[in-house]
Amino acid sequence: MPWSVRWVGGCGAQSQKQCKKSSFAFYQAVRDLLPVWFLEDMRTMEVFHWEDGGKVSVYSPSEALLYALVHDHQPYARHLLTKFPQSALAVPSQSFSCCQSAPHLAMAVRYNRVRILFRILKAIHALPPSDRAGHLDRQGCSRVEGGKTAVHMACELVRPECLLLLLGHGAAPCLPDSAGNTPLDTLLQQISHLPAANMRAKLLCLDCLFFFVPQDLQFAMKQQLLDNGQQWQDLLGENRFQCLVGLAPPSLFVGAMRVLIRTISPEHFPEALDNLPLPHFLKPLDLKLES
Secondary structure (H helix, E strand, O other), X not given: OOOOHHHHOXXXXXXXXXXXXXXXXXXXXXXXXXXXXXXXXXXXXXXXEEOOOOOEEXXXXXXXXXHHHHHOOHHHHHHHHHHOOOHHHXXXXXXXXXXXXXXXXXXXXXXXXXXXXXXXXXXXXXXXXXHHHHHHOOOOOOXXXXXOOHHHHHHHOOOHHHHHXXXXXXXXXXXXXXXXXXXXXXXXXXXXXXXXXXXHHXXXXXXXXXOOOOOOOOOOOHHHHHHOHXXXXXXXXXXXXXXXXXXXXXXXXXXXXXXXXXXXXXXXXXXXXXXXXXXXXXXXXXXXXXX
């Protein structure tokens, strides 16, 4: 790269234009899945971006991780989360996020980056216990995500693998969003959309939620289910419908899975699913993730 720190840090339109050019070079390098050592050399020594107020700064590990998420650069994400476990999950600059909160979980769900999400959740578990809930249950930007948590987004976007990983690592399954909807309400709204596309994945998400929510969960859509019982029974199946509205207890399978999953600590999830005393065809998801 032909520019230097001193030259890029200068004033004027030419300097700002060069900052934008070098920033795009870093973006392209991550997009092209270039080696980790090369990306880190660019990030820490040669590539800058121009922030509001004319301030020039290097990309933080947090901002680099967002690029890795967008482009599914798994080795780079793994490097950042291993070497900078806290700063990689810190709040990015205002030029990257309109709200002063860390959007990494939401970004992983939005782009369905299951393997990078797995790495992020492992990094979160390594944080002090007082910091974990702040990451796992963070409400998203009101303008972009409508105050939804990552669990809400996994339900809204119908991401069963993401949903199971989040719940298995301790994300709250029942928190309301800014509109008062629980993740279950969000998922039921998706199930009710016509035409009934992607129904298998939606019902798989619902089954995942069943393993983690309390049996007496109160949710906003419950009265609608009761008022339109036959319609919802056709959509959900008789057993799911009756369980949701409180007409029948959960099935023996759901009850057993609730007990078994609670025996797995977050640091061993989902690897320990393979050790559950169930035949393979009864396991909820086939998550073959690298350890």
